[in-house]
Amino acid sequence: MGPNGAGKTTLLSLAAARLHPSEGVVRVLGGALGAVDVHALRSRIGHVDAGLATAFAPRLTALEVAMTGATGSIALLGDRVGEAQRARAADLLEVMGCGAIAGRRFTRLSRGERQRVLLARALVPGPRLLLLDEPTSGLDLPGREAFLAGLEALSRDGLTTVQVSHHLEELSAATTHALLLRGGRVVAAGPAADVLREGPLSRCFGAPVRLARAGGRVLAVIDRGPPD
Numbered sequence: 001m002g003p004n005g006a007g008k009t010t011l012l013s014l015a016a017a018r019l020h021p022s023e024g025v026v027r028v029l030g031g032a033l034g035a036v037d038v039h040a041l042r043s044r045i046g047h048v049d050a051g052l053a054t055a056f057a058p059r060l061t062a063l064e065v066a067m068t069g070a071t072g073s074i075a076l077l078g079d080r081v082g083e084a085q086r087a088r089a090a091d092l093l094e095v096m097g098c099g100a101i102a103g104r105r106f107t108r109l110s111r112g113e114r115q116r117v118l119l120a121r122a123l124v125p126g127p128r129l130l131l132l133d134e135p136t137s138g139l140d141l142p143g144r145e146a147f148l149a150g151l152e153a154l155s156r157d158g159l160t161t162v163q164v165s166h167h168l169e170e171l172s173a174a175t176t177h178a179l180l181l182r183g184g185r186v187v188a189a190g191p192a193a194d195v196l197r198e199g200p201l202s203r204c205f206g207a208p209v210r211l212a213r214a215g216g217r218v219l220a221v222i223d224r225g226p227p228d
Contacts, residue, residue, distance in 0.1 A: 052118055
């Protein structure tokens with residue numbers, strides 16, 4: 001978490017092996033960037049970016065978009081997708097609450113539905129690491145909560161997930177650790193219960209943050225003081 005320009009997306013791009021560090025060493029899943037086969041490494045990493053939703057051919061169905069995760073491509077390479085992978089894509093859509101819309105065109109789905117389909121797509125290859133870049137940005141309240149419910153189901157299966165977000169309410173109740181960035185530097189890092197507190201968050205965002213907690217989730221507002 002952190003304000004705009006803090007370096008969150010850059011950090012996630014390094015974790016996705018899509019950027020190389022200008023100095024120092026970055027290790028992802030035990031391999032140092034620059035010393036491992038990045039193509040093999042990327043095949044073990046799932047990545048969900050809201051901008052990906054506009055990249056697919058308009059004719060593709062939700063199931064077909066999910067199936068592209070088997071080849072890590074935007075196009076549906078049907079000759080390279082086996083029945084087992086097709087069945088896994090269909091099963092993951094069910095897990096994400098999208099089984100009933102599997103046959104509908106992806107472009108005709110709501111934004112929340114598209115995000116859950118993209119989450120299923122990222123999981124088709126069975127990644128060891130899942131990266132989410134502001135996955136609930138622009139979603140309405142029901143869409144956001146449905147997406148977070150899917151994340152909590154994944155956490156129960158033990159999948160390591162890293163999420164970039166501007167807003168505390170967009171974090172799953174299953175979040176275990178947090179990293180606060182400001183100006184490319186670490187403000188605080190560690191167990192979520194220690195980091196997602198008013199003091200560290202106020203330093204991170206440069207404003208007095210006040211918190212409320214409900215159902216294992218954390219909500220934040222800026223304390224603007226009493227009205228004049």
